[in-house]
Amino acid sequence: MPGEVAGIMPERRATSDEVRLGPAADARCASVRARCASVRAMATSDLLKPDFTAQRRHFIFSDEHEQLRESIRRFVIKELQPHAEEWEETTFPDSVFERLGELGFLGLDKPEEYGGQGGDYYTALVLAEEMAHAHCGGLAMAVAVQTDMAMPPILAFGTEEQKREWLGPAIRGARILSLGITEPDAGSDVAGIKTRAVRDGDEYVINGSKTYITNGHRAHAIVLVTKTDPDAGYDGFTLFIVPMDRPGVIREKRLKKLGMHASDTAQLAFQDVRVPASAVLGTPGKGFYQIMWELQGERLIGAAGAVAGAQQVFDRTLAYAKQRTAFGRPIGRFQAIRHKFAEMATKIETARQMVYTTAWRFQNGEYPVREITMAKLYSARIAVEVADECIQIHGGAGYMSEYGIERVWRDLRLNRIGAGTDEVMLEVIGRSYGL
Secondary structure, eight states, rough: OOOBBTTBBBOOOOOHHHHHHHHHHHHHHHHHHHHHHHHHOOOOSSSSSTTOOOOOOTTOOHHHHHHHHHHHHIIIIIIIIIGHHHHHHHHHOOOOHHHHHHHHGGTTTGGGTTTTTOOOHHHHHHHHHHHHHGHHHHHHHHHIIIIIIHHHHHHOOOOOOHHEEEEHHHHHSOOOEEEOOOOOSSSGGGGGGOOEEEEETTTTEEOOOEEEEETTOOEEEEEEEEEEEETGGGGGGGEEEETTTTTEEEEEEEOOOOTTTOOOEEEEEEEEEEGGGEEEEEEBHHHHHHHHHHHHHHHHHHHHHHHHHHHHHHHHHHHHHHOOTTTEGGGSHHHHHHHHHHHHHHHHHHHHHHHHHHHHHHTTTTOOHHHHHHHHHHHHHHHHHHHHHHHHHHTTTHHHHGSSHHHHHHHHGGGGTSSHHHHHHHHHHHHHHHH
């Protein structure tokens, strides 16, 4: 420019507008210039730099939680993960429950008086997350049925006798539990349950059927949802603890599934099954409300498991993208692939924060049904999306069973159905706003 010498700009004259700003404005500008100069003078080493490799725990977790996490992870990788392929074909043995009980992992958040560890709810989250390292969705689900679906109603609503009979042995892994809600004609519509329990003196006679029951073929007992008064609406349901060796309990069929092959899934029939009145779990006629409470814990732990599963397949695919080459370079160096990882990572972290924040509220005595439902819905959806993208990144290898990526998708797909379908979750959320 005219007047510019050796890269130095000529002195600029102040405009009339700048002159009118006055001394106060000049002082503020001087302050800004001083701060900028100070920043420029800082050594490079003094500047904050992002460390993307750092592993910082969430505020809900303590040192004790992280020690527990490391312990569970070591066990899972050493003793469970090597059998993933085998159990995909045969289902896992009952001895896994015994081993988990021996290590104290089945009662992390259960009271010490029944053999539990007396931990908080976050310990259950840690277990759900670390079970993902088994690379065996069916096993993780079966364990969750034991710890977070069947045990909680017994602990919350059971008599002292029921807790001593079932809770303690279940925590030790000596007895396996299942939960019976779904029927051939009643899935997400819990109110449509038809299994009847009729009072007959000091006993109840149960008739009906249940389907899609995890642990159904191996269980020693089932927490069973029945209808005791067909005319009482929501006040006509009652829960029972039914021993599976009772006459009339029939394990009809081992069901074949898209995924979760390592777990057994049963169709059950109950034909004139007699149980004593002491088998009633909780208050007669209040079973619907009790099972709705149970579903909240089931949905939240399911959300945690879904996020952990998504993270696992993400990590495995990231490693693959760094070593798999195409057109002379690792495929992860292509923008199209890099952006896929960016999208997946953002979804996973968003879901994780939803789960942790909701878990904090749950742990602190709230009953955040809307937020639990949101976390379950979103986590289930993004987990399936992530698994699908990971198959795409692997290409033909992702479609082959030997890599295990397609199995992750098959296992995670259940999360959008189990414990309430996406459609039911949306309905719960919508109605919570008075719509």
